[in-house]
Amino acid sequence: MADPLAVDHWTGEGVRLSDVVGALADLRDQSSDHHSSARTAVMTLIAVAPGDDQAYGATGALRSLAGHHPARIVILRPDPDSVAHLDARTTLYALDSEHNRVNFEEVQLEIGGQAARHLDSLVEAFTLSDLPVAVWYVNSIPEASDPLLSVASAILIDSRDTPDPGQLRSLLALARRRTVVDLSWSRLLPWRETLAGQFEPVAHRAWLDSIEHISICGKEGPRRLLGGWLTAQTDVSPRRISLQDSRHVGISIVARRNDEEATFSVERVEGQRIVLGEATVPGAPVVRSTSLLPDDPFTTSLADALTHLQPDPIWERALSAATALTD
């Protein structure tokens, strides 16, 4: 499928909210002039992205999801420390497939001053009625008192951005009150699946009771989250888990029983989008597995998160256990 094309846009600096709403209505009318175009949506997607890079990355990722999650996109760029102002850009996009063209709108708002602390009062004008509202905090986690949380059906965050135990505890507290979906958790799915797959043979499962040591490498957020997951799911003492810094995520489990050793490992192949699993159990052939990583893991995790906008108790347990882990 092709990338969405900007059909038309409107920009305004120092505008009122009603100007933006009016401009959006004009663009909507215009889309109805395209007789072969359809308008449809399954949710409103809001991204809170204060910085330029964050906003650029977020808009690109959200636009690319239009085929599977047709939505109105609202990008919020709050700057409470600047003078009060509202700059806006509304854009009508068209996404073409072989048979269909779908239009969707994107609204970008740069909000300066105190209004940046009350984003809920701005976005309600743009949320689509009767549909879920997913709010994605790009590279941050929201304060518990953030009023924008009141409009969110689900909150998307990335625990990679909040790796230290204190931040993880804040995230956990938030997750206990709201539906929180962690993009990092989605991105780690191939590792989790591959490791879980190594214990599908019933004979391998007994080794989970005899884990001697678990070694997890990766960046701080992912390695801590995986460590929490393994602690929570296998009841292994955190003392038996070591975490090391590394560019790519890898997991190695050593289990010992009756003087025999079994190893289970999952690692990414350097330079390739492949995760390799290997289980070596005494008296059995080495079992290897290969999983392909998505070409664009970020967008894939976002799409996955938007498909499952619901609490994940396993992630919450992993997060809770991760707060007790030390490098």
Next chain:
Amino acid sequence: MSEIPPPNPLAEGIDATRRVPAGVLIVVGASGDLTARKLLPAIEQLSRRRLLAHSFAIVGVARTELSDDGFRQLMTDAVPDGDAAWTALVKQSRYVTGDYSDPSTFTNLAKVITEVEGQIGATGNRTFYLATIPAVFEEVADGLGAAGLNRPPTADTSVRLVIEKPFGRDLHSARLLDTALHRTFDESQVYRIDHYLGKETVQNVLALRFANAIFEPLWNRSYIDHVQITVAESLGVEKRGGFYETAGALRDIVQNHVMQVLSLTLMEPPGSIDAQGIRDEKVKALRSVVIPTPEAVRADVVRAQYDSGWSEGKAVPAYREEPDVSPNSQTETYVAMKLMCDNWRWAGVPIYIRTGKRLPKRLTEVALQFHSVPHLAFGKAESRDLRPNALVLRIQPDEGVALRFGAKVPGQAFNVRDVLMDMSYGSAFMEDPPEAYERLLLDAMVGDPTLFIRSDEVDQAWQIVDPILEAWESRAVPLAGYAAGTWGPRQADQLIERDGRQWRTP
């Protein structure tokens, strides 16, 4: 009593309900066209979507002499752009050469399966896919049974047998086939594929009916005047003349595809959208369809064959001039019929069905035509363009739902005319749905039989179709002709027009 294995704690929370468990797929007829064209690409897609267990392998079986490496090459040729996971899967695949009538073929197969399972760490989930001609289904099932491959080796594993339509040539042969399969496999192990049910839009009939409260109250005789089901092909028989001569439109389309769509349209809401709930209701719906008597076949069924004509801007030959078709062929390429359904919901609502080759376009749709308004308050002239409401479920192509209703024409006068509110699934969700084979293979391997046809469904469908076949064999119903590129013979129009109705022009 066997011990229940401990759960895998690391799999908790990972959605494995739609993921193939550790096991082996055994493709019987692995050197054939269906395997290369449909099955292997579907498996590669499942692998690409990470829906296969890590401990998963394919074992091919066929008469064609091939080595393991030869089969691996065949797999690579079938999916030349497969990714690294596919390459790994190809590497651990095996092949067994043998005749299906030779018991040693299956003892060899059992040995190879055990070896493969040892290598990949699988413990006995086995899916046998019979990608063979139907004539050898029985032989293969018996061979698998004799080698002990029809039963799972452990209590926590499963063995399944997947077969493709046609399931018999008539009621008698279908029952014989079932008896033969049930000698070695329980009904719960048999997965009968009609790839039509793997189509996303056929499944959408269920979603439309049972996920929405607005349609179901209208879905009955109080509001619906009649139902029209159209399965139209613009192509002729192409290179399938030899096959088609033994089948015809009734066996090829009506007995299976049409009956599936019909049962989904007529069925009562199931208690739950699961295999038993849906299949029980489908069978109940088919049981309510009135079995045609010989008189009803003569009056309510039209059979026809295409003559030469023009199709999509090209002059095309008559059916009898197609390759591998007898010049005196009596095989029907078109069927139109009226069925009735005797139950509380549908009594008195005629169901008109038409299917054929060389019709003006390729499409499948179900149209529910509502009753006219009890009193039309508008003047005749102002409402001359107004017809009764219709709800159309388009199954292919351009899958979607359309509702026809009356609206005022802008202007000073109060003219009303039909407008179509047209929803296309493709414009709501632009991503391509999985191919039918991909979906059905996955379902078979995870043990979800919802979209497969149960023995009693096959039997009931044949009970409806069999009297028609018998009447035709006695030459009680003449074979009409229609020009290629038209909507069928005049007799089909008369069939519906005598009830004061008309075929839709889709």
